[in-house]
Amino acid sequence: MTLPLKHFFELPEGILYLDGNSLGPLPKGVAEKVQAAVMQEWGETLIGGWNQCGWMAQPGRVGDRVGRLIGAPEGSVVMGDTLSIKVFQALAAALAMRPDRRVILSDTGNFPTDLYMAEGLIALKNAGYTLRTVAPEDVADAIDHQTAAVMLTEVDYRTGRKHDMTEITRRAQDAGAVMIWDLAHSAGALEVDLTAAGCEFAVGCTYKYLNGGPGAPAFIYVRPDLTLKVEPALAGWLGHRAPFDFDPSYTPAPSVERMRVGTPPVLQMTALEEALKLWDDVDMAELRQTSLALSEMFIAEVEAGCPDLQLVSPRDGAQRGSQVSFAFEHGYAAMQALIARGVIGDFRAPDVMRFGFTPLYLDENDVRAAAAILTEVIRDGLWDDPAYQRKGAVT
Numbered sequence: 006m007t008l009p010l011k012h013f014f015e016l017p018e019g020i021l022y023l024d025g026n027s028l029g030p031l032p033k034g035v036a037e038k039v040q041a042a043v044m045q046e047w048g049e050t051l052i053g054g055w056n057q058c059g060w061m062a063q064p065g066r067v068g069d070r071v072g073r074l075i076g077a078p079e080g081s082v083v084m085g086d087t088l089s090i091k092v093f094q095a096l097a098a099a100l101a102m103r104p105d106r107r108v109i110l111s112d113t114g115n116f117p118t119d120l121y122m123a124e125g126l127i128a129l130k131n132a133g134y135t136l137r138t139v140a141p142e143d144v145a146d147a148i149d150h151q152t153a154a155v156m157l158t159e160v161d162y163r164t165g166r167k168h169d170m171t172e173i174t175r176r177a178q179d180a181g182a183v184m185i186w187d188l189a190h191s192a193g194a195l196e197v198d199l200t201a202a203g204c205e206f207a208v209g210c211t212y213k214y215l216n217g218g219p220g221a222p223a224f225i226y227v228r229p230d231l232t233l234k235v236e237p238a239l240a241g242w243l244g245h246r247a248p249f250d251f252d253p254s255y256t257p258a259p260s261v262e263r264m265r266v267g268t269p270p271v272l273q274m275t276a277l278e279e280a281l282k283l284w285d286d287v288d289m290a291e292l293r294q295t296s297l298a299l300s301e302m303f304i305a306e307v308e309a310g311c312p313d314l315q316l317v318s319p320r321d322g323a324q325r326g327s328q329v330s331f332a333f334e335h336g337y338a339a340m341q342a343l344i345a346r347g348v349i350g351d352f353r354a355p356d357v358m359r360f361g362f363t364p365l366y367l368d369e370n371d372v373r374a375a376a377a378i379l380t381e382v383i384r385d386g387l388w389d390d391p392a393y394q395r396k397g398a399v400t
């Protein structure tokens with residue numbers, strides 16, 4: 006394989022897409038596959054699709070495909086719901102494993118929903134739990150014998166800062182805490198080896214670097230030795246050992262399927278299953294190297310052309326995920342000006358312009374062109390136009 010694999014994607018002409026970290030583009034073949042699932046599977050087999058078309062086994066089957074990209078063995082990953090729900094499930098299971106501890110530790114850079122889910126769970130349990138957040142660089146030293154669970158996102162959604170997964174997992178476990186990793190900005194962006202890291206739980210979404218489409222289901226990983234021990238807090242019928250026994254009392258499935266909740270989003274998962282096929286041709290080490298090279302090139306060109314922009318991502322590639330962020334006072338308007346010129350990145354409050362580097366469909370020429378357009382927008386003050394100040398519901 007040689008990157009990029011642009012021919013695998015339906016990309017609009019004239020667009021430089023630096024936002025695959027938020028919503029991956031449409032891989033070729035997905036539209037046809039979804040069309041067939043609608044017309045033939047749903048349209049013709051009707052209710053029979055659950056058995057005849059493999060819909061019921063899909064969450065585990067697709068989970069195994071995702072597992073291959075994150076160093077998880079067969080049968081340790083299952084798909085479903087949204088990442089927020091999977092965070093809740095992992096955290097609830099982790100707390101149940103450490104009943105005499107009361108602190109959830111996270112960092113101040115974590116994605117808000119992860120923190121909200123923790124707060125919601127704490128309120129629900131009403132048993133003296135606290136959520137403690139510290140600066141990302143202080144997490145390892147903040148773990149102590151009160152810590153029930155350490156819950157972190159490996160790559161910071163705003164800055165791209167990357168935690169050392171193996172080291173923090175070791176520190177958590179040395180202190181007797183359970184480790185949960187959120188791989189939202191890792192899966193499909195860089196090499197992840199959950200088996201080597203040894204964490205108890207991992208969760209992530211599939212509409213970012215895995216290109217599963219808007220609303221694609223999330224995944225959860227449970228370390229294989231814990232599968233039969235975890236207590237599902239969301240005891241849904243499809244996590245039951247035998248859903249179609251319609252047993253009035255709940256017995257969890259003897260597999261990672263116990264982390265399933267309700268009816269899977271079949272059409273959405275069909276899109277994802279097809280989108281994941283392209284990864285069979287990708288060497289993650291090459292992908293990572295290329296992403297770092299592209300990111301470094303972008304940083305150099307933007308710093309040379311736009312002295313007003315301040316790099317907020319780590320300069321050292323080893324400490325960065327697959328995105329580069331710059332702070333700029335007029336970042337929102339500048340991003341709108343950039344999008345109007347065909348360079349799509351995104352904005353994160355209060356002042357961060359964020360650019361994702363996905364070597365599957367970006368090459369050096371694209372990066373140079375994007376940096377040149379950004380330089381023009383900043384140097385010539387092209388962002389200073391009322392049209393670029395209006396905010397949509399989604400930034």
Ligand SMILES: *Cc1c(COP(=O)(O)O)cnc(C)c1O
Binds near residue numbers: 162189
């Ligand atoms: C994108 C992202 C989410 C989104 O959660 P959803 O439930 O899928 O909307 C959650 N956490 C992190 C760290 C993310 O980057």
